[in-house]
Amino acid sequence: MPILVKRLLAAFVIILLLIAINQYMSDEGLFGFGVPPYYGRVIMLAGINVILAVSLNLITGFTGQFSIGHAGFMAVGAYTSAYLTVYHAQTWEHSIAGVIGATAAHALIFLFAILVGGLTAALAGLIVGIPSLRLRGDYLAIVTLGFAEIIRIVILNIDKVGGATGFTVPGYTNFLWVGIFAVLTIVVVYNIVHSDMGRALVSIREDELAAEAMGINTTRYKVLSFVISSALAGMAGVLFGHYTQFLSTNDFQFIRSFEIIIMIVLGGMGSLTGAVLGAIVITIMPELLRRLPGDLSQYRLVVYSALLILIMLTRPQGILGTREFGLSWLKRPQRRPEGDKPVGDKGVPIAEQASRTSSEGRK
Amino acid sequence: MDTFVQQLINGLTIGAIYALIALGYTMVYGILRLINFAHGDIYMVGAFAGFFLATQLGFAAGPSLVGLVIVLIGSMIIAALVGMGIERFAYRPIRKYARMTTLITAIGVSLLIENLFVAKLGAAPRAFPQLLQEQSYTLFGNAAISKSQILIFAVSIFLMLLLQWIIFKTKVGTAMRAVSFNLNSAKLMGINTDMIISVTFALGSALAAAGGVLTAQYNPQIDPLMGIITGLKAFVAAVLGGIGNIPGAVLGGLLIGLAETFVVGYGQNVGVPTTFRDAVAFAILILVLLFRPSGLLGSTVQEKV
Numbered sequence: 064m065p066i067l068v069k070r071l072l073a074a075f076v077i078i079l080l081l082i083a084i085n086q087y088m089s090d091e092g093l094f095g096f097g098v099p100p101y102y103g104r105v106i107m108l109a110g111i112n113v114i115l116a117v118s119l120n121l122i123t124g125f126t127g128q129f130s131i132g133h134a135g136f137m138a139v140g141a142y143t144s145a146y147l148t149v150y151h152a153q154t155w156e157h158s159i160a161g162v163i164g165a166t167a168a169h170a171l172i173f174l175f176a177i178l179v180g181g182l183t184a185a186l187a188g189l190i191v192g193i194p195s196l197r198l199r200g201d202y203l204a205i206v207t208l209g210f211a212e213i214i215r216i217v218i219l220n221i222d223k224v225g226g227a228t229g230f231t232v233p234g235y236t237n238f239l240w241v242g243i244f245a246v247l248t249i250v251v252v253y254n255i256v257h258s259d260m261g262r263a264l265v266s267i268r269e270d271e272l273a274a275e276a277m278g279i280n281t282t283r284y285k286v287l288s289f290v291i292s293s294a295l296a297g298m299a300g301v302l303f304g305h306y307t308q309f310l311s312t313n314d315f316q317f318i319r320s321f322e323i324i325i326m327i328v329l330g331g332m333g334s335l336t337g338a339v340l341g342a343i344v345i346t347i348m349p350e351l352l353r354r355l356p357g358d359l360s361q362y363r364l365v366v367y368s369a370l371l372i373l374i375m376l377t378r379p380q381g382i383l384g385t386r387e388f389g390l391s392w393l394k395r396p397q398r399r400p401e402g403d404k405p406v407g408d409k410g411v412p413i414a415e416q417a418s419r420t421s422s423e424g425r426k
Numbered sequence: 427m428d429t430f431v432q433q434l435i436n437g438l439t440i441g442a443i444y445a446l447i448a449l450g451y452t453m454v455y456g457i458l459r460l461i462n463f464a465h466g467d468i469y470m471v472g473a474f475a476g477f478f479l480a481t482q483l484g485f486a487a488g489p490s491l492v493g494l495v496i497v498l499i500g501s502m503i504i505a506a507l508v509g510m511g512i513e514r515f516a517y518r519p520i521r522k523y524a525r526m527t528t529l530i531t532a533i534g535v536s537l538l539i540e541n542l543f544v545a546k547l548g549a550a551p552r553a554f555p556q557l558l559q560e561q562s563y564t565l566f567g568n569a570a571i572s573k574s575q576i577l578i579f580a581v582s583i584f585l586m587l588l589l590q591w592i593i594f595k596t597k598v599g600t601a602m603r604a605v606s607f608n609l610n611s612a613k614l615m616g617i618n619t620d621m622i623i624s625v626t627f628a629l630g631s632a633l634a635a636a637g638g639v640l641t642a643q644y645n646p647q648i649d650p651l652m653g654i655i656t657g658l659k660a661f662v663a664a665v666l667g668g669i670g671n672i673p674g675a676v677l678g679g680l681l682i683g684l685a686e687t688f689v690v691g692y693g694q695n696v697g698v699p700t701t702f703r704d705a706v707a708f709a710i711l712i713l714v715l716l717f718r719p720s721g722l723l724g725s726t727v728q729e730k731v
Contacts, residue, residue, distance in 0.1 A: 129526065194716050200525070201461060205665055206715055208658075209708030216705040227701075317658070321533050328530045362545050368537035375534060376519050379527040 081242035088238045103238075109346040110241035111303050114248045116326040116342035117335060118295030121252050123324065124333040125261065126288045127268030128196065129204040133296050134319035135211025138312070139187045140180035140297025141304035142224050145232040147176050148305065152233065173235040177244070177301045184297020185290050187214065192289035196282065199271070208317055219312045229311040236306035244302060248295050253335055255291065264288055268333070329374060331381030336388050341381070431569035433691040434684070439575045439644065441683020442582040446637035447660035448667070448675035449589065450509075450630025456606040456670035457626050458521065460528050464512055464535040465634060466657015468505050471539065472635025473648045474547070475501035477554055486555035494557040498581070498639050502632040509631025510624050518620070543650035551649040554642035574644040585636055586676060589629065593672065598625055606670065655704065659686075662711045668724020677722060682707045 088098045088106065098106070119133050152172050160168040195206040224230050255261050263284045266274040275281045304310045322345065330341025348370070352363035374382075447469050454462045479500045480486050485493030516535050520527055562572040593599035601622045604612040613619045641656075642648050663682045667674025689698060689706045714722065 129529075195712070198715060198719055201459075201669075202665070202715055202719060204461075204529075205662070206712055209662070209712050212708050213705045213712075216702060220699055220701055318654075325530060325533070328526060332526060362541075364541035365538060365545055368534050368541055371534040372516055372531055372538060375527055375531045376516075379520055379523045 077246055078243070081239055081246070084242065085237055085239040105346060105350055107236070107238060107241055107306055109343050110238070110245045111299050111306070112323070112326060112342035112346050113245045113339050114241075114299040114302070115296055115323045116330070116338040117245075117248050117252050118292045118299070119323050120327045120333070120335065120338040121255065121264075121295075122288050122292040124327055124338065125256055125268060126264040126285060127271075128285055128289065129200065130207040130289070130292075131204050131317060131320045131324065132191065132207030132209075132211035132214075133292075133323045134315040134317065135191075135207075135214040136184040136187055136293040136296040137300035137303065137319070138211075138214055138218060138315035139293075139300065140184040141300030141310055141315075142218055142221075142230070143183040143297075144176040144180035144301040145230055145304050145310055146224055147179055148172070148233050148235065149230070152176070169235070173240070173305070176235070176305075177240075177298050180301035181294040181298040184300065185294035187297075188290040188293025189286065192286045192293075196285045196289060208320070211315075211317060211320060215312050215315050218315075225310065227312070229309055232304050232308050232310055234305055234308045236302045241302055241306075244298055248298075249335060249339065251291075251295070255288075256335070260284065260287070265333075325371060327381075329371075329381055331383035331385060333385040334381070334383045334387055337381055337383035337386075340383065344382075428568040429691065431565065431567075433687050435565075435569065435571050435575060437684035437687030438680060439578050439683070440687060441680035442578050443637045443641050443644075443679075444656070444660045444663045444683050445676040445679025446582050446585065446633045446640075447657060448664040448679045449586070449672065450634045451661050451664040452667070452669055452672060452675040453602075453626050453630045455664070457602065457609070457623060458517070458528075459525070460517065461532060461661065462517075462630075463529070463532040463657075464539060465630065466653035466655075466660065467536050467539040468509055468512075468631045468653070469634040469638045469641075469657060469660075470543070470648070470650060470653035471508050471638070472501045472505040472631075473554070473638030473642045473652065474543065474650075475504040475635065476639040476642060477552060477648060479504075480555045480557060485557055489557055489559040491558075494577075494643075497557060498636060501639050502635045505631040505635030505638075506628035509627040509634075513624055513627040518623075540650055540654070547650060549650060551647045554646040554648050556643070556646060558643055572644075574640075578640045578644060581636060581640060585633060589633070589672070592629070598622070602626055659704075659707045662707045665721055666711055666714055668721025671721065671723045674721055674723035682710070685710055 087096065088103045115133060115137065119130065122128050122130050156165075156168045156172050159171065162168075163171070191207065191210045195203060195210065198206055218224060219227055256264070263274070263279045266277065266279060267281050267284060271281055303314075307314075326341035326345045327338045328341070329344060330337030330339070349363060349367050352366050355363055355366065447465065450465050450468070451462060454460055454465070476497045479497045480493065483493070483496065485497060512535055516531055517528065520531055558573055558577060560573055562570040563576075564570050591599075593602060601612070601617045602625070604615065604617055605619050605622045605626075609619055612622075638648075638653075659682055660679065663678035664675045665678070666681060667676070667678030669675075685706050686703050690700045690703050693700060693702060
């Protein structure tokens with residue numbers, strides 16, 4: 064089957080699946096079956112966390128730039144879009160509803176809000192990224208953390224978006240939105256990682272000086288990947304805000320950024336499927352621990368943090384390491400120039416083999 | 427002028443506490459290149475150790491100087507043991523792994539301590555018994571300095587001098603400097619690096635605990651999450667002064683304390699709300715790092731291929 068047909072088919076199946084799940088999770092349910100609201104909430108948050116984890120994985124897992132400021136960009140997206148939906152959405156929706164129908168208007172306005180949230184977060188990422196990506200390693204981590212805290216405190220002081228009392232937001236998000244954007248995020252990051260840009264990013268992660276010596280404009284690529292990552296985080300923030308319907312700056316403290324880092328480290332840095340897995344595990348784990356018998360459930364967060372340390376002690380590379388599972392069908396068929404013979408072990412092209420060995424060799 | 431002097435005194439008081447905690451961050455970073463996120467929680471553990479010592483040993487009844495000394499030293503010892511335990515069981519097994527792994531473990535340890543204390547003691551703040559007869563002395567005009575502030579200055583200066591003496595005049599200190607210079611070479615020279623790292627954690631934790639008890643005398647309210655934001659600011663102070671640099675940590679701590687107090691005191695005159703108090707530390711940090719990435723007193727390290 065030609066790859067294009069295969070992909071279109073995959074997209075079609077995914078969208079059908081998402082619509083079915085969305086219906087299943089709605090109040091009416093699917094064929095009389097529905098998800099209890101509690102599980103629905105966990106699934107929604109898991110989906111949003113997938114977007115966050117995969118987007119952070121782009122800058123931290125693949126580019127190797129340690130950012131502890133993801134929650135800040137999430138906050139930027141959440142608050143700007145909430146400003147739109149709270150103060151303007153109704154009038155806009157009303158004025159275009161006559162032309163395209165109420166449902167479409169509702170969806171269109173939310174799509175617009177998501178895009179605006181993503182764009183402002185990208186802009187924030189650009190402003191933060193240009194100066195701070197000159198720094199390396201721990202310093203970058205601290206500066207991103209600082210910027211995120213500053214963003215949070217600035218938002219806290221804007222009365223128009225609720226300030227310290229919080230901000231009530233209309234509910235737009237349903238599973239379909241989260242599902243589509245989670246899939247989109249994965250596809251976008253997958254394509255970036257498997258493009259020229261992805262090669263450049265990985266080379267920066269492996270050795271920034273060597274990458275620079277090879278003629279890669281490291282600053283440009285780092286900023287670019289940071290901006291994309293921020294934009295996706297901003298979109299996740301939009302979805303989050305319009306799902307919980309209440310925004311408080313406490314939701315965007317640095318502990319939130321830590322949580323996202325924990326997801327990708329747990330799943331395996333530099334593994335897309337790992338980030339997805341990590342996001343799901345980290346969302347579900349505290350909920351599962353609620354079921355501990357008797358007194359123990361009071362200690363669920365203690366158990367959670369103890370498990371985290373234990374995983375780091377026993378499997379520091381994360382659950383998947385840099386491996387992926389189940390994504391090989393997405394791969395473009397390797398096309399070689401005419402007359403080119405397979406090189407390297409077992410016919411693996413040298414470039415790929417090198418990236419494999421280097422990522423395995425990375426501690 | 428009076429308010430200015432008053433702000434100066436208050437700022438230096440908070441700054442001294444930050445400096446005490448920052449020393450622990452900077453020492454551990456200097457030796458292991460590890461941001462010990464659990465250090466802020468050690469400060470909290472120190473305050474709680476002091477709280478339980480004071481209530482269990484019966485010093486809570488009234489002010490007593492002997493009680494204060496015992497509580498201070500006791501909590502420093504307890505925190506030192508906790509710090510050494512954390513290093514032994516959480517950080518040592520993963521020392522050779524990637525930086526990210528150790529960092530996540532540090533975050534995990536921090537969460538573990540916080541959650542353990544919240545689960546065991548509840549998140550509600552507790553009143554720390556006053557071991558010092560509070561009294562304030564008037565300085566220039568209306569500016570006043572309280573007894574607890576004098577205590578903070580005296581104890582922190584003493585501890586910093588003690589630390590300086592340990593690092594530069596004792597054998598252990600020489601070994602610490604050697605390990606921070608190059609861990610592997612130090613090991614080849616016959617230094618028991620594991621022991622030195624343990625000692626470093628013990629010293630840093632003891633200083634943080636002293637900070638905890640002193641803060642509790644100045645502002646007698648302690649809760650299991652008190653270490654998060656204070657720890658973060660102390661860490662910022664360490665980076666500001668140049669992480670790994672001991673005088674730098676003190677300078678950074680004092681600067682952060684002063685900046686914070688002045689934002690609260692004078693910020694409103696120039697349109698900066700007092701809630702920016704927590705942001706100012708980060709703003710200064712970012713500015714300093716952008717223009718002098720190694721911090722105020724840090725030395726620049728040339729990167730070699």
